[in-house]
Amino acid sequence: MDSEKMQEVHSKSENFRLYTACFLIVTIVMLASEVSAQYRHTVHLGSTVDDVKSGDTIQVYFATSDAQSLGYFADRSGHGTSQVLADMPLDRWSNWYAKKKRRLQSGKATTSYRWIVRSLSATSDTLTGYLFTHLAADILRSSTIGGYYRWAASVDTVLSFVAGDSLPFAQALASTMDLLYEVSVSSKDNPKKKTQMLFGNRSLADRDYTDSSLATLSLSLSYGNGKILTDTVYTKGVYRSFSEFLGNAPSANGSVWIAADSAKGNGYVKLYRLGSDSSVSEVGDAWGICLGGHEIYKLEAGRLVPIEKSGNGFVLSRYLDYRTRKNQALAWRMAVGSSWPNDNNPYERKRAETLRGFLGKKAPVATRLDLLSGELTF
Numbered sequence: 389m390d391s392e393k394m395q396e397v398h399s400k401s402e403n404f405r406l407y408t409a410c411f412l413i414v415t416i417v418m419l420a421s422e423v424s425a426q427y428r429h430t431v432h433l434g435s436t437v438d439d440v441k442s443g444d445t446i447q448v449y450f451a452t453s454d455a456q457s458l459g460y461f462a463d464r465s466g467h468g469t470s471q472v473l474a475d476m477p478l479d480r481w482s483n484w485y486a487k488k489k490r491r492l493q494s495g496k497a498t499t500s501y502r503w504i505v506r507s508l509s510a511t512s513d514t515l516t517g518y519l520f521t522h523l524a525a526d527i528l529r530s531s532t533i534g535g536y537y538r539w540a541a542s543v544d545t546v547l548s549f550v551a552g553d554s555l556p557f558a559q560a561l562a563s564t565m566d567l568l569y570e571v572s573v574s575s576k577d578n579p580k581k582k583t584q585m586l587f588g589n590r591s592l593a594d595r596d597y598t599d600s601s602l603a604t605l606s607l608s609l610s611y612g613n614g615k616i617l618t619d620t621v622y623t624k625g626v627y628r629s630f631s632e633f634l635g636n637a638p639s640a641n642g643s644v645w646i647a648a649d650s651a652k653g654n655g656y657v658k659l660y661r662l663g664s665d666s667s668v669s670e671v672g673d674a675w676g677i678c679l680g681g682h683e684i685y686k687l688e689a690g691r692l693v694p695i696e697k698s699g700n701g702f703v704l705s706r707y708l709d710y711r712t713r714k715n716q717a718l719a720w721r722m723a724v725g726s727s728w729p730n731d732n733n734p735y736e737r738k739r740a741e742t743l744r745g746f747l748g749k750k751a752p753v754a755t756r757l758d759l760l761s762g763e764l765t766f
Contacts, residue, residue: 391530409630417428429472431458431557433481439763446486446572449602450479451609452507453700453759458557459766460707460755461512467736469707472510482508485565501572502532502537502599504606508564511752511766514740519549519556520752521564522766527572528597536596543571546743547753611700612759622684626659627676630762638678640671646719648727649690655739656690675762682714683691686757688764692720693741694734695757698735702757704764706735 458472474481482505507524524544547567550562592708597605610618614634625638632638643662658672676686676695684702685692694705696715705715716748717734725732741764742751754764 429450429470429555429557430475431472431561432475433558433561441563444743446483446490446503447501447602448479448482448486448503448505449606450482450505450508451606452478452505453610453612455479458561459511459578460703460753461510461555462514462737462740462753464515464516467733471707478508481506482565482747483664485562485568489566489569500537502528502602503568503572504528504602506609506760507765508561508740509766510560512551512555513750514737514742514753516555517551518750518752519551519560520561520766521547521549522752523547523568526593527568528602529572529631530595533596536598537602538596539593541571543568548750548752555662580656614759616702617697617700617759622678622680622682624678626661626671626674627678628671628674630675632674633762634759642668644671644677644679646677646692646723648723650727652690654728654731655724657692657720661685679719683717683719684715685717685720685763688741691739691741693764694720701759704755704757706740707755710735 409416411646455477456474458474460469460471462469503525505525507522509522511520512518526539529537529540547564549556615636616634619636623636623638623641625641626644627633627638640661645660646657648654649658659674659677660668661671662668674687678684684695686695694715695702696705696716698708705713720734721732741754743754752766755766758765
């Protein structure tokens with residue numbers, strides 16, 4: 389991205405200096421893939437980033453499962469996928485960016501802010517015509533007690549950008565952080581605007597925090613909760629709820645299997661279990677299923693979505709390198725292949741899941757599991 393294009397997006401010279409430090413260089417590493425080439429994009433956020441200093445009016449804490457991964461997206465051709473990695477920890481860059489912007493726009497400020505970022509990620513639509521960023525963060529403002537901070541507002545939103553000839557990751561990240569900054573400086577103590585508590589928990593929001601306690605809280609939240617994140621052996625069975633999945637405790641356990649639902653179409657399945665009296669029954673209300681080993685699926689509108697543990701969270705298996713992918717969806721291939729023997733690849737482009745609430749083709753692809761809600765996100 390040259391300086392003329394940057395100038396088109398940001399006319400103010402002060403902002404221009406920030407964005408040039410976020411200059412995007414994409415490094416492509418060719419990897420073998422199941423159906424097409426697979427790429428890794430490295431976003432260089434700028435070598436001029438200085439070290440974070442304590443005592444500034446803005447401090448950013450990250451409660452994410454990965455310090456440098458921005459997510460995954462679909463390649464523009466074929467069935468391949470790509471991962472996006474920042475060339476430095478996102479918390480370091482975010483702290484630098486927020487403080488530079490604060491100094492340029494406000495000069496000396498009296499109100500201090502603390503940001504706890506639950507999600508700062510990126511993806512594309514299925515055709516890679518649009519780039520999306522997801523920001524979920526809580527904003528705390530300095531309280532009446534010196535050295536303490538109290539929750540003031542929350543942001544949970546998806547921003548879209550036209551991809552053009554290239555994917556403007558650095559520019560999109562900077563615009564996303566701009567939004568968080570603007571919400572921070574405009575937030576007031578208006579109870580009517582407090583629609584989302586800190587991490588969805590009122591008891592956590594209605595208290596004062598020090599920097600030390602915020603750092604500890606963010607670190608603990610980045611690892612999530614649930615036995616499914618620490619267990620190495622997964623219990624076979626049907627998860628009737630997300631809480632059962634988190635606890636690695638399917639209530640419909642024992643002998644379970646899937647069969648193609650040919651009445652609905654390719655990719656749709658039914659779930660069955662064998663009861664203690666040897667009777668066979670269909671499990672109609674389920675969150676997901678484990679078919680043994682690492683073969684875990686989330687049930688999404690009648691379709692099984694292969695997922696697996698990656699880092700401190702769960703990622704849709706489609707977006708992981710096939711050579712190290714643990715969930716090869718063998719049972720799914722056999723079940724769907726019984727009705728469609730020539731159309732049973734669970735990892736091709738047409739089976740990409742998109743987020744709910746978006747119309748038409750301009751919808752972000754789902755790449756991971758939200759460990760707070762149990763829904764697909766990116």
